[in-house]
Amino acid sequence: MKLGILAWEEGEPESVGIAGTATERGHDVTVFELDHVRLSPGPAGAVTTIRGTPLSAYDVILCRCDLSTPPWTEKIQQYLLLDGEPGVPILDPLPVHIAAASKRAMLRRLTRHGIPVPPTLECRGVDDLRAAFDQWGEIVVKPALGFRGLDVERLLDGPTAEALTLAQKLLERHEVLLSQPYLAHQGDFRVLVLGSEVSSCTRFNTAGEDWKPFSGDEADPPVHHDFIDPPDDLSALALAAVRAMDLTMGGVDVVRSGTGWTVIEVNPVPGWAAWKPEQARIPNLRVVEFIEKEIEGMT
Incomplete structure (x- = not known):
């Protein structure tokens, strides 16, 4: 399998980890950024290339790029160049990815599908x-x-x-x-969903001044967290939220307050860079296994 991983940046830890696992399993992997996606001359006109290699040479593209920062219009145009190549699926294509990256669109869609979200x-x-x-x-x-x-x-x-x-x-x-x-709560839950399965669940021990898992300062580590077996109702909610967004994989952020479970957001680029290396190997492997099954099902 020739796998392309579209990353926020070439050194993005999750993408590097997935690439390493895929390489260990015998796959040909390229990690690239949106700026490496170009429109290039081809035999019949114009083709998409990644670092000079035609997109058509790939079997699958895994998208882990960041659409949350400018220049958004240029990023969308670059992303569109990856979409629609026959026989090269994108996990996930732009319309799906962007509907989750936009918090407004995400909250509206989740509401339409009956997923509990905060009034906004x-x-x-x-x-x-x-x-x-x-x-x-x-x-x-x-x-x-x-x-x-x-x-x-x-x-x-x-x-x-x-x-x-x-x-x-x-x-x-x-x-x-x-x-x-503000929904008063203790603990934030991050549920990683791959396909139709819950892959893992992390409980961030938020309380008091540590009211959110990440401080907002990229140099700061997250609050203390534990891996848990999610209760059935949390798993069902996370699966329904990812399904509502049409994502093949997603990280679902959930809190439990006096009104029950509430989905704060569904992240189309779930991360686990804060995990210990031996812990991070688990989602890395599961992502690669998921992609392998997706490709096998298409052939």
Whole structure:
């Protein structure tokens, strides 16, 4: 199998780990970035190449790229070059990936499929934020596009001058924020789904000031976490959420509050870089085995 792995960056740990596992199993693997995807001259006109090799030479492309940062329009055009090559499936194609990368589209689709998500207000100015405070009192604001908890803030004291100043800075940076009620909880659950199976479940021991698994500072490690066997209702919810998004694999972020399980988001690029190497080998192998089965089922 000739496998292409589209990564955020060439050294992205999960992509490197998957590539290493696939290579150990005898596969030919190339890790590349979106900037390595080019439109090139071909015998009949124009073809897609990856580092100069025609896309048609690959058996499958695994997408682990980041669409949460600019330049979004250029990234989409580069991604589109990978889509539609006969006999070269993309896991996952752009329409599927982008519907999950966009938190607005993701929340809408999950709601339509009956998946419990937080009520959400799109904020484009301070008046919108005041409306969120009026409705919920304690809120969380986050970028409409983002990852790893960057610029996700919990505002518990109402529309104070300090809170509005912080929110205004975030609006200037991102233009659009999503505001949701803060759901008091202890513990965040990350469920990794591959195909129709739950591969693993991690419980991040969030509480108090450590209220989110990742601080937002990429240099900081996540809060303490444990691997658990998820209860049946959590597994069923995660599977339903990934199925609703039409993803072949996804990381489902879930909290349990007084109202029960709530899906915070479904990540089309689940990560496990914070895991110990011996732990990370497990999802690396399962991803490769999943891709092998997908290719076998297509032949």
